[in-house]
Amino acid sequence: MKKRLNIRHAWKQSDKTGFWFVSPYAIFFFLFVAYPLCFSFILIFNRWNIVTPMEWVGLRNFDRMFRDPLFFKSIVNTLVFLLIHIPLQICVALGLSLLLNSKIKMRGFFRAIYFLPVVVSGVVVTILWQQMYSFDDGVLNRLLTLVGLSRIPWIVDPSFAMPSIAIMATWKNVGIYIVLFLVGLQGIPNELYESANIDGANDRQQFWKITLPLLNPTIIVIVVLSTIGGFSLFIEPYVLTGGGPLQSTLSGMLYIYNQAFYFGHMGYAAALGFVFALIILVVVLLQRKLIETEPTS
Amino acid sequence: MKTVTKYFLLLIGMVIFAYPFLWMLSGSLKPELEIGGLGLWSPHFTMAAYKNVLTKIPIIRAFLNSCLVSLSVTASVVVFGSMVGYALAKLHFIGRTALYLLILFTMMIPFQITLIPQYVLMVKLGLVDTYLSLIMPTMMSGFSIILFRQFFMSVPQALIDAARLDGCSDLRILFRLIWPLSRPVIITVAILTFMTSWNDVLWPLIVVRNQSLMTMPQLVTIFVIGGQAEAQLGSLLAAATLLALPVIIAYAFFQRYFIESMASTGLKG
Incomplete structure (x- = not known):
């Protein structure tokens, strides 16, 4: 009552x-x-x-999934993508944000240019890179032959295709991560560097002992966001390669799309989506565990 | 590191990020045979590729479709999102905390799970090939609600109490009193939502097959992979330029807001 x-x-x-x-x-x-x-x-x-x-x-x-070579292929492809994309992204973004964070003029201008690919549709970026990756007369191969190197079969060779997509995705997204790093860098108190200077620590020591550890939260965010992005990779392989050559760029999302809307296997596609979602959750949790360092007082 | 080296590296970065866009613009204006070149200037600039694109695909119609869809989605996310955010921040009702936690939970659901069932829902509601199917599934977003809530928490309660004493309804308080104070968060949510909606291709590809209803990125995607471009590089680049132009113009004007908005997505992680 x-x-x-x-x-x-x-x-x-x-x-x-x-x-x-x-x-x-x-x-x-x-x-x-x-x-x-x-x-x-x-x-x-x-x-x-x-x-x-x-x-x-x-x-x-699920039984079918575990006997489906294309399911495993799409996971391997995603891992290849992530293994290249994440380190590349962090290095480029960190490098450029450190440059931007130092005393330079026109910082806003440079930042705005680096950010440009972020706002543009992935379709535009993919069309653009499709031309640049072209084997015979693409911009990249022209540059390579100009300096006397041999051409690279960017998207026509199965072992190059996924790394090429990873490079393209880095070019498209790195602007976001530059901005995130800049926010992180501005959060590091200047006194830390001042006292390190007094103690006689050089630039390199300061980077490894102060900057990098304090950027750890930003790095976690970047790794997690890129991982989710990698598992959601769709429009780039869809437009650039259609998943080929030899299924080397078949991403998880592209495989789900093909199963559902090309073959009409709604149940199987839903099961694939379910498993991919579980994989994303597990991978992201593992990454957090692995990268997160104990905050030193 | 010397300052000269710094500027040199920054300039290289600038070339890497800006040159492809300039090359795209110049390539779309060059005659077909000159496109492969590295140079950006040609004495033979022509609008032929653009004419070709305009006659082959209804790209202006697609532009208007995209405007309609993205503006509706953005308006809905801002209006409804701020209402829910306001309720979560300032109104005391049963289940408020539960709702807040629920919304946080929905943000963690990978879209791979819900994509196919959402399509099935559209089929069952008979909405495939309608504007509604493009608009409805993104009319609200958990992330925007949370952004609004966080911002509204910082609005002093005394202000709201004073308005209540003057007999203002909560709707009036929200739209007349709090909205004018909330420009930064409204702009952030609007830009993020508009950009996501404008650039989305996967969902339109799934629910729209009628060419006259297609959004701009979808139409260009179909143009590229469907073979309508007939391997004419100029037309591909012209279509890509037309697709990029509206966003780049918007970006030129609101550059700072774009960058700040995207920085706030870092909170998602």
Whole structure:
């Protein structure tokens, strides 16, 4: 009895306008978050081409997945992408942000130029790089022959294609990470460098002992964001290579897309999406564990 | 490091990031045979590639479609997002904390899980090949709600109490009193939402097949991979330039806001 009174009391105290204000979100949540989540749990156990009725297949979608060479291929491709993309991205972004953070003129101008590819659609970037990567008369190969080197089969050779996409993605996204590093760098108190100078530490020691450790939170954010981005890679391989040559650029998202909308395997595609989402969560948690250092007082 | 070296490295970086865009613009204006060259100038500049693109695909229609979709999405995210953010920050109602945690949780769901079921939902609602299917799934965003909430938390409660004493409704307080104080967060949310919506290709590819409803990046993607460009480099580059131009113009004017907005996405991690 007392409990009911409490609830009634709480209801009376509760601000009714609050409910009005969040009601649009409630509708949105049920339609576009809760329903799809629940429905995906049904879909992953079914075979369905969206036209004929669903057919319950239990765990057979997963059984099929673990025997599907293309599923493993897409994971390996994503890992290749991440192994090149993440270190490259961090080095370039860190280097440029350190330059920008020093006493130079026109800092805003340089920053704005480096940021330009970020705002432009991935389709534009991909069309552009498709021309630059062209084997016969692409800009990059022309530059290479100009300095006397041999041409590189950027996107026509299976072992070069994914690294090429990783380089392109770095070019597109590095602006974001430069800005994040700049925010991190500005958060490092100047006194640390001053006292290090007094103690006679040189620039290199200061970088390894002060700058890098204090940028650790930024690096975690960058690794996590790039990882999520890598697993969501779609438009770049879709436009640039169509997943080829020899499936070497088939990304997870592209494989899900092909299964769902090219072959009409909705159930299998949903199961793939489910597994990829789990992989993302596990990888991101692992990365956090591995990179996070104990904050030194 | 010497200052000269610094400027040298910064300039190299500038060339790496800016040259491809200039090359794209110049290539779209060059006659087909000259495009491969590294130089940016040609005495034979022509608009032929643009004419070709304009006659082959309804790119102006696609531009208007993109405007309609992205502006609707942005307006909805800002209006509804600020309402929910305001409720979470300033109104005391049952389940407020639970709702807040729920929204944080939704931000962690990888879209790989919800993509296919959302498409199925569109099919079931009969919305495939409509503007609504492009707009509805992104009408609200957890991240924007959280940004609004964080900002509104810093608005002094006394201000709101005073307005209430004057008989203002919460809607009036939000839109007349708090909105004018919240320009930075509104601009951040609007730019992020508009950019994400404008540049999205995957979802339009899934729910729209009717060419007259396609968004601009989608139409250009189809133009490139569907073979309509017939391997004419000039047309490809012209289509890419037309697609990049609106965003680059917007960026030229609101450069600072773009960069600050993207910096705030770092909070997501």
